[in-house]
Amino acid sequence: MNTITPPEGQLSIDQCWAMLDTETVGRVALVVDGHPEIFPVNFLLQRRSIVFRTAGGTKLWAAMTSKPLAFEIDGYDAGDEAAWSVVARGESEVIESQEEKDQVDALFLEPWQPGDKDNYVRLRPKAMTGRRFKVKKPDLWNTRLSDARRASFE
Secondary structure (H helix, E strand, O other): OOOOOOOOOEOOHHHHHHHHOOOOEEEEEEEEOOEEEEEEEEEEEOOOOEEEEEOOOHHHHHHHOOOEEEEEEEEEEOOOOEEEEEEEEEEEEEEOOHHHHHHHHHOOOOOOOOOOOOEEEEEEEEEEEEEEEEOOOOOOOOOOOOOHHHHHOO
8 A cells, every 4th residue: 555655744644533533522613604613522433433422503503504514633742742733624414323323322422511412423524634743842931831831841
């Protein structure tokens, strides 16, 4: 199999999926009434798709009307002093089949927020990008105490 090596810092599609698999919370972005909206969701990966649960509302409406969505995660690795992010874009769909819902439940997709989250939404990315880069060393005297880059010095 011939694989293409991405440019420096850019993650391959397989690396993007691997990074997605390290997290449990991401952000769903969609356009509502002409402006962007972003929602945090806990999620899991199933068959090269991103699955989350939701109550009725904006995210469900987007899935029901096949509106385009973006999904994003990011992080910082203090040991490597590197930041990274992954963005997936595509259309979402409501999972209707009880068999498919049962398969998702078997992977323990439990909503974090209280309340009924009876709707299962699947995002099948049509495009995915990611990047990883070394971060600039913090100025210990002028960097906020909450800045994650300080962890490598403390």
